[in-house]
Structure formats: C-alpha cells, structure tokens
Amino acid sequence: MKNPKQEQMEKTLVCNQSRRRFLQGLLATGALASMPIGLLQPLLAEAREVFSDAEYQTFRNACPRNCYDTCSIKTYVKDGVAHFVEGAPESTFTDGGLCVKGNSYVRQLYSPDRIKYPMKQIGRGSGNWKRISWDEALETISAKILEIKAKDDNLLGLGLTKYSGNFGITHYGVEGMMSSLGYTTRFVGTPCWPAGIDAQNYDTGSMWCNDPEDMVHSKYIIVWGANPAHCSVHSMKYIFAAQERGAKVVVIDPLLTQTAAKADLYLQVAAGEDGALALGMARHLVDKKLVDREFVTKYALGYAEFEAYLKKNITVDWAAKKSGIPAKEIRKLAEEFAKADPATIWIGYGMQRHVNGGASVRSIDALVAMTGNIGKTGGGARYGHLMTWGFNYHAMIHDKPAGSKGWLGKSGPMGEFHGASGEQQAEYSDRTVNINKIAQDLLDTDDPPVRMLWIACKNVLGQDFDTHKIKRAFDKLELIVAVDLFFNQTVEQADIVLPTVTPLEDWTVNVSYWHYWLSINEQAVKPLYESKSDIEIAADLSKKLNAKQPGSCTFPQKINSKQWMEKEFNQGIYDLFGISSWEQLRKGPVKAKMKPASFPDRKFLTPSTKYEFRSDLAAGNGHAALPEYKEGRKPYAPLRLLTPHSKFSIHSQFQNLDWMHDFNPEPFVYLHPKTAKSRGIAEGQLVRVFNKTGELKLKAKLTDNVPSDALMMYENWFGQKNRFNVNMLVDDESSDMGAFKTGSPGVAIHDQFADIAKA
Amino acid sequence: MKETECQRLLEALRDFFFAQNAIQLANTYAVLEEAVSFDLPIVDDWEMVEFAFNRLFIGPKAPIAVPFASVYLDSEPQVMGKSTLITRRIFEMLGVQSPWQDSLPDDHLSLELDACIRLSAIRQASDSSETEELWSYFLHEHLAKWLPLWIDQVRTAEQVPAAIRSVIDILGDWLAGEVRDLKSADMAIGL
Secondary structure, three states: OOOHHHHHHHHHHHOHHHHHHHHHHHHHHOOOOOOOOOOOEEOOHHHHHHHOOOOOEEEEEEOOOOOOOOOEEEEEEEOOEEEEEEEOOOOOOOOOOOOOOHHHHHHHHOOOOOOOOOEEEOOOOOOOEEEOOHHHHHHHHHHHHHHHHHHHOOOOOEEEEEOOOOOOHHHHHHHHHHHHHOOOEEEEOOOOOHHHHHHHHHHHOOOOOOOHHHHHHOOEEEEEOOOHHHHOHHHHHHHHHHHHOOOEEEEEOOOOOHHHHOOOEEEOOOOOOHHHHHHHHHHHHHHOOOOOHHHHHHHEEOHHHHHHHHHHHOOHHHHHHHHOOOHHHHHHHHHHHHHOOOEEEEEOOHHHOOOOHHHHHHHHHHHHHHOOOOOOOOOOEEOOOOOOOOOOOOOOOOOOOOOOOOEEOOOOOOOOOOOOOOOOOOOEEOEEEEHHHHHHHHHHOOOOOOOEEEEEOOOHHHHOOOHHHHHHHHOOOOEEEEEEOOOOHHHHOOOEEEEEOOHHHOOEEEEOOOOOEEEEEOOOOOOOOOOEOHHHHHHHHHHHHHHHOOOOOOOOOOOOHHHHHHOOOOHHHHHHHOOOOHHHHHHOOEEOOOOOOOOOOOOOOOOOOOEEOOOHHHHHOOOOOOOOOOOOOOOOOOEEEEOOOOOOOEOOEOOOOHHHHHHOOOOEEEEOHHHHHHOOOOOOOEEEEEOOOOEEEEEEEEOOOOOOOEEEOOOOOOOOOOOOOHHHOOOOOEOOOOHHHHOOOOEOOOOEEEEEEEO | OOHHHHHHHHHHHHHHOOOOOHHHHHHHHHHHHHHOOOOOOOOOOHHHHHHHHHHHHHOOOOOOOOOEHHHHHOOOOOOOOHHHHHHHHHHHHOOEEOOOOOOOOOOEHHHHHHHHHHHHHHHHHOOOHHHHHHHHHHHHHHHHHHHHHHHHHHHOOOOOOHHHHHHHHHHHHHHHHHHHHHHHHHHHOOO
16 A cells, blocks of 8 residues: 555656646755766756646657558657557548557557667677667768779679568658669569559559449449458448448458458359459350440450450359359359449459469459449459559659669669659669569679668568578678668678667658558657668768768768658649648548549550450560460469468568567467368467478467368567568469569469478 | 765666666776675676677667666556656656657666666755655655566576676665665654
C-alpha cells in the first residue's frame, strides 16, 4: 500500500501547477544556485511550456508498406510523444480503422529493439559491434566509394538493392543518391507482382484496376489467388456489402483462406493451374454463346484467334483434370459469371508467382474481357494500378557527376515506376541485374565485380531467395551497408548499419497501387536516437564525399525533408486530386477525381488501342501471342510448398513487435491430416521440412485448409529470437513474365516443392 | 558514504553507462575504481568489453537489457512510455531537462543517475521536506522498481565480462544502500 506522501507526490507529478510550485520553492531556497554540471541541462525558458496542459496534437500519416491498403492514419501526440494512432475517418477506404499492423505503429516507433546508432561490425556475422558516429560511418563509406572509383574508373562496383520496405515517394531518394554518385549497379525488378504487370500490359497496354470501393456494385465477385482478409482487410467491407446486396462471392485458391471462409463458394484449385481453369471457363462461354460480342468485335483485337485456340485446344473436361475443379462446377461458375452484370475478378499476386503466372493472368483477363466486364463500374480484371503515382520524383532525379563512366549502352534501370521520372537516354547507363537473383548475380557479375552493396528498404536475407546462396554471394562483397529499423538477418551480415526513421518520424507522401486515395505523411515526432531518413543520409553522404573530392556527388548537401516532400507535388497531382496545395492534405486524405471503372471509354493503351487477345508485343517478347495454356514447373519433391503472407506481418516487418508475438509467437508448417498420417506426424510435433535448397525445423499444425499434396508456412520474419527463414526452402526460379515492364522476371515463389518428416 | 564520495561514485556510474566506445569505457572504469575502495577486475581487452556492452545495452541487435526505465515499469515494454514522462516531470521539478529530449528517452539510466546527483546536492543545500519526499518517491517508486529488474537481466545474461558484472554490482549495492538509508529515515519519522 502506498503511503500518503507517495500518493501526494503522484498528484504533484501529474499536476502542472504543483510541479511549478515545487520548482519555485526550490528556486526560492537558493538550493539550485550551485548545482553540479552533468548531463541534464537547466530548464530553458522556452521549454517551460512543458508545464502547460497540452492537448493532443494530431498529425497526418500514411502506412507506406507494401500493402494494398496504404492506410491514411491520424497520429495523436502529447509532450512530443506519440500516444496512439487511428485510421483517418476522412478516407472512405481506410474508414477510421487500421489493421493489426497499422495499429502497432506506436509499438514500432517505441520498440526498445530499434537500431539506435550507426554501428560497424568487426567481422561480418560475428555479432561484435562498435558504436560509431555518423561522421565515422560516412567517412568509411565515402572512402570506399572513392576507392572503387579510383580502382575501376567507374562506380559499377557499387550496387544498390532496395524494394518495398517504405513506398513513401521521397524514399526514391535512395535511387537518387546512387544516380548522384555516378553509374552504379542496380538490382532491378520486383519480387512481388511483375508477371501480372506484364500480362495486363500485353492485354490492355497498362495496369489499371477499378476503384476497389466500386466492388459494392458487383453482382459477382471472384477473388482469385488473393486473401484480402489477411492482406487487404479494408477491401473486405466492399465484398461484404456486395454480398449483402445479393452478389455471389467466389474464392479460388489452393488454400482455404480466411477470405474463402467468408465466400459463398470456395474452389480449391490445383496450384499453378489457374490458367487451365480460366481457359476451361472461357471455352464453356464460347460453347454456350455467352460471349459479349459487342466487346470482342468492337473493342478487342484477336478475339477470333483466341476463340479458335480455345476450340482447338481446350475442353472443360481437360480444364477439370488440370485444375482439380469438377467440370460441372466449371460450367456453372462460367455461366454465373457471364450472366451477372457487372462481374469482376480480383486477380491476386499469389497466383502469378508461378513459372506460368503471367500466362494465367492473361487467361483470366481474357475471361473478364470476353464477358464484357472491362470498363464497367463493378466489373474489371482487378490487379493493381499506378494511375495516381505521377509525382515529380524530385528525390530520385539527379545528374551524374561530370565525367562519370558506366555501363556501355542505354538500357538503364527499370522498375514498376520506370518512366515516371522522364529520365534521359545517355551514352552510359547503370548496370542492371535481376533483383530476384541477387545471389547468382553477385556471384556472376564481374568486370568489375560488385564490391560494395547498399541495402535500403529491404531485408535481403529474409526476403530474397535461396538464403544459403545469398550468404555465399555476400562473401564476395568488400563492404555491405544496411539501412534499417531493426536488426534482421541482413543487418546480421552487414559491415555497417545505419539507423533509419519510422513513418511517424519522417515527411513524405503516399498513394496506393490499389485504392485511389492520396495521403500526406507528416513528421509527428522527432526522430529517436540518431536515426535519419533516407534522403538525410544521402545529403550527409554527399557532404562528406564533396569534402573529400569536390564534385564527386551531385546530391544536395543540405536538405529539408518537409520541403523535399513538397517538391514531389505538381499541377498534375493537384488536378487529379482536386486540391490546390498539399497543405490541404493536413485536413485529411483526398481521393483522385477518377471514374470508378478503369478504361471507362474502352480505349486501351495497347498498340492497337484495343483490348488485345492477340498481343504481338507479347509474341515479340518470346511469349505466346494469345492467352494460351502454359505448363507449370515440374515438381522436384513430393509436396508443393506454399508460402503466403500472414496477417501479422508485411514480409519481414511488424511480426517482430511484441503485440504480434502475443498472437503469433512462433512459425508453424501447416499440412493436411492425411499427409501427416502418412508420415507419422502428430499435431504440434517438431518436423523437418526439406528440399534441394535447404531445411527448416519447426512445429507442425494439422489442418484440412491445406490440400493434401501441399505444405504451407507463412513468410514472416519472427525477430531475433527465432531463426525461421522460409527462403531457406525457396529457390530463385523465375516466373514467365515481368522483364517487359519491370526489368526482370518475377519469381515462381509458389512453384516450390519440399518433403516433410519427423525431426 | 560521504556525500562527495557518493557523488563521485554516481558520476562514474553515470558516465560508464553513457560510454560510446572502448576508450570511454576504460576511462570511466578507471574513475569508478578510484571512487570505490576496492580493486575492480583487470581488463585485458577493452574492445571485448565494448562488444559485450553493446550486446547488453546498445544494439544493433535487440539489447539484452535496454537501460530505459519504462521498458521495465510500464504494462507493455516500450520506450517513451508513461514512466518516461514521469521521469521528465521529476527532472522539470528539479529545474532541468534532458538536452536530448524527444530523441533519447528521458529515463535512460545515466540521465536518472544524473538526476540523483542533482537531487543529492539539493538535499544537502536544503532541508525541505518536499525535496525529501521527491527523493523518496523517485527512489522507492521508480529506481528501486526498475533497476533490480534491469540488473537481474544483466546478471543472468551469458558472456558478460567481469568488469561489467562488477559495475553492475556496484550500482546494485548503491541502490540497496540508498533504499536501506531511506527506509531507516522513514521509520525514524514514523512512516
């Protein structure tokens, strides 16, 4: 029990007037006249406001993670401390609510586990770290850059791998930093969605999904290879609303997901056979004369050839055999889909992570097109879009230092956002290598080799493929610099780690590749410890380099993050969103003034300006001109290994936080009871999952949500207390498409195979 | 312990736990050795102590024993928590603030030890009962609640150099002594 004096002190501590009186009393006694000099400093006059009864200040933030939902956030700050966040009510998409990850932003900001200072490791992987100043870190880095330049007469020995850890627009300043140094080696492409991007570009000349909010108008929704209940929770309300209005919701997925559990019909398709199912449905529509003749004749190219292909090569029975879906179900599904108006298909990124993923997306696109559902509110082949991403990319665009030499040729780096910057062709270019084959590329690239690797917004060893090979490839590197929030598998292998900021400590601006909203991200609190944003790091590096060798870096040496955020806006963005200044975003996010349907006038961005069932561009790039069936990867082990996303993480972010550990403390491998029984495996038993790439030991969970010919485990990083890494078992086999629009093919993440046994 | 000796001890502890590298660790360790009346373990390789110090308190891997009070006192471990703001308010009552306010949590061990030095000096210069009550509160309700948990984290950690164990022991002894003294004083006045 507390004594009365302690209780009184607690009252004093929370009462501004009482604390002030206490201090005034001390001043009156003269007790503060000759205090020892220490770390604490006399209270500054201007800091006396700490005695005021401050109300919460609110700041506008946005979740910048690689997620459909890109939530608009309101952050509540008092005493310079962020107390809680909530979803911004102004966005009808975020609708005042955040997901389990978004709600944990304060936990991330104030996690005691954050990387706090620049540090260098004495012996890669040794765990022996020294705290160093920013000056020392940048001294070492800049010296290495200049050494590489002197040795090779170019900077191709400096590599950058960066992806989606933070999609805030100013974070493209990392690429800008590289450009400002000279021609470097870039790991280009995306492990996420490239096969589907190419497929949609062949079909429509773009990638442009309807506004997800218009799904409420759909009469028939097929969610195909996506699990929004985990990965886009804010979209679920539109699916539910449509359902309540009478729409039928069908989920097609190899796994009985949480979304499937909410559907009217769940079809467990054989993994990688989505194309066969779509083509079987298409054939049935032809047989039943349920094709929208107006669309395929007036707005499309090559439909007759596609129909001829279907008649010659595809039957419903064949599709049933391939996909595992009974012929009767395929016919019923096709007829219901064609007769509903409007009907839509949400094409998930999971279903294109196959060696035939791009071909499958083209087949599903064709299904939507031949039923006349493209260009309609409530319709559409929904995959993603970049229609709201027309920023200046001010942080990304910088001139090379005079006299820079690079890769002979003009290929230059690519990515999803290639072309956004309007970059000029040059005599030299950066050397581009496949982001999805980082290990092999590092091992194979010579003349000059990649000597130094800069890693930002990415946990290479957690998320890239074939962990063992990456570690071998890292041995070839002379210096690895990782910029990160937390100590992960990549930082563990770095020579220098630089602490970066969380979204609540930074200025930037965010849009989504799914919905149509625009959000500002204000600096709600000061950066903790010695963390810096990517563009601040670039500016400091530029200052250091120019001090050592004037003209060696063109990145500005002093920047203001807020001003740089402002520089990303342009009149096009203002017009699209109906605002006259970014300041208006301080009142809340705004939505693009776009029609809810993509391609509303059915004019496409293809060479023919029509929907292209026959794409000569695809043929020119080595693919079938038509949406044809493409065989999947031949199994190399008895069971398929599926590694989807968990609701507790976005790749290797969030799961390491304490809140997530409370609900999801350890990884499991999920398998069908029949599969378990045949191997004598019991619930909760420690097992080995193994294949040609590697082996993992973890506990088994038995569930018939997973087909009997597959294993499933989520692709989280669980933090430092668990060595689980799903990419010990995932190789870097390419998907069929992706190189056309993103520079590299994707990865066949779900065309992996393994076996399981008791440990 | 005389007041000046106590101040020297606290200053040495404060600076040790605020050290940024092996040289600073070695220097503050030497000062600490002067402040106590016994020999501390001899250190052959301060770089190894630095590595261990960083594993325990700094990072980049999640530190075994982060030196922030709120991580141990608040219902959910985080920095800049409720206890951090209580510490900030205690600093304000003493007419001071952290120069790293908002970038370093106010309840870092070294800042709190600095506040102890200041409070000690104030108590010497003034016989205000309110000051005694503040000290009593800070000691009983704050320091004595989190420091033993933190010390225990260090003591149970693996591969902790003898030098760091000794410094931790000195800190623990100081805390125990202060708690004992204050309890005696409280009993004397009937609390």
